[in-house]
Amino acid sequence: MKLSLKQQIVAACACVCSGAALADAALEKAMQDPGNWAAQAGDNYNQRYSTLNQITAENAAKLQVAWTFSTGVLRGHEGSPLVIGDMMYIHTPFPNNVFALDLKTHEIVWKYEPKQDSSVVAQMCCDTVYRGLAFGDDKIFLQRADSTLEALDAKTGKVLWSVVNGDPKLGAVATNAPHVFGDKVITGVSGGEWGVRGHLTAYDLKTGKLAWRAYSTGPDAEMLMDPDKTMTWTDGKLAPVGKDSSLKTWKGDQWKIGGGTTWGWYSYDKELNLVYYGTGNPSTWNPSQRPGDNKWSMTIMARDLNTGIAKWVYQMTPHDEWDFDGVNEMILADIDVKGTKTKALVHFDRNGFAYTMDRVTGALLVAEKYDPVVNWATHVDMKTGRPQVVAQYSTAQNGPDVNTKGICPAALGTKDQQPAAFHPKTGLFYVPTNHVCMDYEPFEVEYTAGQPYVGATLAMYPAPNSHGGMGNFIAWDAGTGKIAWSKPERFSVWSGALTTAGDVIFYGTLEGYIKAVNLADGKELWKFKTPSGIIGNVFTYLHGGKQYVGVYSGIGGWAGIGMAAGLEKDADGLGAVGGYRDLQKFTALGGSLTVFAVPE
Amino acid sequence: MNRLMLVLAGVLLPWGAAANDFPTIERVEYVLGCARDAQGSPRENIYKCACVIDAIAAKLTYDEYVQISTATNAFSIGGERGEVMRAYTGGREMAGRYRSIQAEARKGCFVR
Numbered sequence: 244m245k246l247s248l249k250q251q252i253v254a255a256c257a258c259v260c261s262g263a264a265l266a267d268a269a270l271e272k273a274m275q276d277p278g279n280w281a282a283q284a285g286d287n288y289n290q291r292y293s294t295l296n297q298i299t300a301e302n303a304a305k306l307q308v309a310w311t312f313s314t315g316v317l318r319g320h321e322g323s324p325l326v327i328g329d330m331m332y333i334h335t336p337f338p339n340n341v342f343a344l345d346l347k348t349h350e351i352v353w354k355y356e357p358k359q360d361s362s363v364v365a366q367m368c369c370d371t372v373y374r375g376l377a378f379g380d381d382k383i384f385l386q387r388a389d390s391t392l393e394a395l396d397a398k399t400g401k402v403l404w405s406v407v408n409g410d411p412k413l414g415a416v417a418t419n420a421p422h423v424f425g426d427k428v429i430t431g432v433s434g435g436e437w438g439v440r441g442h443l444t445a446y447d448l449k450t451g452k453l454a455w456r457a458y459s460t461g462p463d464a465e466m467l468m469d470p471d472k473t474m475t476w477t478d479g480k481l482a483p484v485g486k487d488s489s490l491k492t493w494k495g496d497q498w499k500i501g502g503g504t505t506w507g508w509y510s511y512d513k514e515l516n517l518v519y520y521g522t523g524n525p526s527t528w529n530p531s532q533r534p535g536d537n538k539w540s541m542t543i544m545a546r547d548l549n550t551g552i553a554k555w556v557y558q559m560t561p562h563d564e565w566d567f568d569g570v571n572e573m574i575l576a577d578i579d580v581k582g583t584k585t586k587a588l589v590h591f592d593r594n595g596f597a598y599t600m601d602r603v604t605g606a607l608l609v610a611e612k613y614d615p616v617v618n619w620a621t622h623v624d625m626k627t628g629r630p631q632v633v634a635q636y637s638t639a640q641n642g643p644d645v646n647t648k649g650i651c652p653a654a655l656g657t658k659d660q661q662p663a664a665f666h667p668k669t670g671l672f673y674v675p676t677n678h679v680c681m682d683y684e685p686f687e688v689e690y691t692a693g694q695p696y697v698g699a700t701l702a703m704y705p706a707p708n709s710h711g712g713m714g715n716f717i718a719w720d721a722g723t724g725k726i727a728w729s730k731p732e733r734f735s736v737w738s739g740a741l742t743t744a745g746d747v748i749f750y751g752t753l754e755g756y757i758k759a760v761n762l763a764d765g766k767e768l769w770k771f772k773t774p775s776g777i778i779g780n781v782f783t784y785l786h787g788g789k790q791y792v793g794v795y796s797g798i799g800g801w802a803g804i805g806m807a808a809g810l811e812k813d814a815d816g817l818g819a820v821g822g823y824r825d826l827q828k829f830t831a832l833g834g835s836l837t838v839f840a841v842p843e
Numbered sequence: 844m845n846r847l848m849l850v851l852a853g854v855l856l857p858w859g860a861a862a863n864d865f866p867t868i869e870r871v872e873y874v875l876g877c878a879r880d881a882q883g884s885p886r887e888n889i890y891k892c893a894c895v896i897d898a899i900a901a902k903l904t905y906d907e908y909v910q911i912s913t914a915t916n917a918f919s920i921g922g923e924r925g926e927v928m929r930a931y932t933g934g935r936e937m938a939g940r941y942r943s944i945q946a947e948a949r950k951g952c953f954v955r
Contacts (some may be wrong), residue, residue: 305870318921369922655923679927702930704925734917739922754913773910774872776916778924798920 246255246328251407251676262481265514266425267448270379273327278785280326283375284662285421285782288575289510291664293783297743297790302841303747303768305707307585308351309791309840317338319778320797320834321660322375322420325383326784330397332378333836336797337371337388338366343400355385361390363411368436372418372778374508379423386421386430387793394428394451404451408432408444413692415439417506424511424518425548428453429522431505435568438500438526438690443509443518443544445551455551459503459522459539460489466553467540467546473553476607476628484556492536492561500690501533502526503540507554507570512586515603517545517554517571520586524566530639531700541569543590545605555605559628560594564638565619566654566699567594572662578670578724580608589721590662591674593656594630596623599721606675611724612630613658613717614676616651617704638683640697646684648758653681653703655735662746662780663719664740669725672719673748678706679713716740716750718765730765738794739780749792751777757794757837773837789840797834799817864941865900873899882955891900894952902944911941 272280277294279649284291298306313319317334325332330352334341362372367388377384382394382403390409393402408430409415414437421430427445435441441459446452456588457467466489474481475488489498502520510519522544525537542561546553560567574589580599581831595617599609619637634640634806636650655677663674681703689699705713714732719725738751747761753776759769779795853924871891877892878885897910917928928934 272921319924367922370920487870606922637863659924677927701926703927704931704933734913735924735927753917772866772869776913776920798917798924 247349249732249783250422263655267379267423267426269381270423273378278326279328280445280782280784281378282324282325282423283363283377283780284508284510284572285364287424287511287513289508289572289662290574290576290667290742290782291662291740292666292742292744294744295783295785295790298743298747298759298792298841299745300747300761300768303745304668304840305841306748306759306769306771306792307520308771308843309773309838311838312342312344312349312426312836314340314342314795314797314834314836316797316834318797318834320795321372321418321778321780321781323782323795323834325376325378325619326684326782326786326794327378327397327836329786331784332376332383332397333689333813334373334376335384335834337367339385339387340371341376341383341395341400343383343387352630353825355395355400355402356389357385357391357393358452359387359389361412361760362624363416366411366414366416366434366437367418368433373420374418374661375420376383377421377423379428380470384421384423384428384446384812386417386419388418390414390415391418392428392430392446392451394448400731405454406446406451409434411438413439413566419506420433422509422511423448424515425516427548429509431507431509433503433504433506433802434528435504435523436528436693438502439504440499441502441504441522441540443505443520443546443551445548449497457544457546457551457553459542460493460498460501462539463487465823468553468556468643474555474605476605478509478555479626481555481604481606485657492538494534497533500672501524501537501540505570507660508572510573510575511548512575512602516548518548519543519545519575521569521573521590521592523568523570524563526690527645527690528566528772529643529688530562531643531685532698537563543573543588545588545602557598557600557605557628559592559598562639564632565594565650567592567656568594571656571658571660574663574664574672576667576670576721577604578722584665587721587763589665589672591658591660591672591719594619594778595652595657596620596630597719597724599724609724613674613719613726614652614678614706616680616709618649618651618655638685643685645689647783647831648682648737649680649707651680651706652812654683654701655679659737660720661737661778662739664742664749666742668676669718669743669762670720670722673740673742673750674717674719675714675738675740676715676717677735678709678715679703679735680706680733715766716760726767730760737776737778740783741783741792743783749781749794750782751794753777753798755796757781757839771837771839774835789839791839791840793836795834795836861902862904864898864905866905869905869908870896870900876955891952891954895948895954898948898951899944902948911937914938915941
């Protein structure tokens, strides 16, 4: 950003005065049809709720495999396919292949294999995952691992435009799904473990031209912060952030390698024209090396879609000491909060607190633990908005080379990126969680460009004195900050949930089960063991008048020793021209999509 | 990371008698994966791998099998998620138990 702040504000006004953002007609139309799954969460609110109601609590137990598709790629499969009309769009982890399938025949219409330098893999901290595609303007948007964002023709797979969003050699890689809001496609970066300076960037849907870029740390102008108009929760009310609100909270120029990356799920309120997202951990993991609040890492951001200017910000975990990235999804829902109908934003943070904010103003309404074992803070002070850190669990107060034991939750948080779902009938949120604690020993590290910048050693274990499992699936009342029910799981639940108007909730487990549970009480209605662990998100669609529900499975080198070698051997045979059909041979290999339906 | 570990009685269940309750689908999946990786002709591998999964099913209930095979497989996950299992004593114990049962079964079934 070369514009001065003043210029930014002038530009902002010019855009705002010209009216709200132009909506993309193709996406709007696709989203209005409940038979489609046109965005990763089904909608722009991140509710993950479908009005389809053919699958019900009564018939869910009859669900059977309807069809499957193997991606031919190993490693973790996050996100879900998209469905628009007769087409399904499937993505894979690195190398980020894209398949367009005809839903009438399940045959491949087109396939796109981006050419990426395999050195990118070594720059990815946490597996070579990719959370999925976006649709808009009859294009499919692919955010490649190497930070290149591409627009593909939805009908042919032809690359229409391509932009480079970050330098993978410096660790700026990508795992997030791009999001189409209005006339823009929005994307982020990963690499907080490499000292990457996070940003959210908007491109023009049609041309790929840069619309704006908002950094998470640094000078106001580069952060698209207005010192007088960008508000934050201060002393029990909203107040302007003031000048240099980020710079003042870092030692020297540490903000330049300060993290605050943006690899989560964004949401958009068309009426308010605001984009919501969270920023990740500050670099390094050794807190003693970066004194200060490290703003605006670990922050919920609300930005104007047209200009990128921040309307409000709220930092959840000032001066992070545990790697509690704030990137998890922002769910927008109009719910009752302590007796008042509220345009709310609900966010289940890694730090173990669930936040309910007024999404119009940024006021902090509720901040409560959504797992009772969370112990690093006693509570969030509702006046200052700051968590009250318990000295015993403070890795900063205990210092480097001291092993701080028994911190709950572990670094992966009470919840990682796996998105929760909302059901309008109950007004509750259904949340896949981790139930894991840790010992954390920070140590001194030096920053080297393009190298991991972590600086902590961890040990992890199931939450002590609990049910012994490593996860829960819970129903949460965001209006009061209370757990409605909690279903213990043996392993952490790393799969995104889906709610439906059939009053069924779906999610996946590490064992590979996809489960259907009852909306009212979480009682298990059905489960099926897919070929691998599930870290993808359950989705649903209608085709030929019939409701289907599907999920990716695939994680790690799952099928065991010799797997990778086996894949290469098979891949040789697949190299032949016209080998698409042969992908069927991959059924036992790599990730797979399993789709279910209730038989007639 | 051993020195950092806090040993906890956690997710491990007492090992009950095997109920020979493995679903057909699980046996087929196992045989497919095992036969793919084994040396020898496809038909020979079907005999041997079926022998292996039957031997495992004679030692573990299906529920135990799912639990400890999941923990073992989770070791191969890249990044933080895999680390949750690798840096967990209970996880390493489950993987150790699964690997030794499987190794014994493979030996008894002449899997090369």
